[in-house]
Amino acid sequence: MGERIEALEEHMSEVKTTLQSLVQQMQQQSLVISEMSKQLGMKKMTQVSKTFVEESSQSESCLVDYTRRDPVAWSI
Numbered sequence: 001m002g003e004r005i006e007a008l009e010e011h012m013s014e015v016k017t018t019l020q021s022l023v024q025q026m027q028q029q030s031l032v033i034s035e036m037s038k039q040l041g042m043k044k045m046t047q048v049s050k051t052f053v054e055e056s057s058q059s060e061s062c063l064v065d066y067t068r069r070d071p072v073a074w075s076i
Helices: 003-068 071-075
Strands: none
Touching: none
């Protein structure tokens, strides 16, 4: 019976070591994913900002064209 307990304890020690290793890997992967998310988020925000500026410029030019053709549009 004592041999079984020792074998079980040894096996559990190996399981703990494996779990600790997996936890460390998951923490490292989490940090990498977090950093990548930040970088992708910044790129996405830059693209969204660029699109917004382009659309704003197009809207403004349409408004300028409209107000030039219709002087009454200034009162709107």
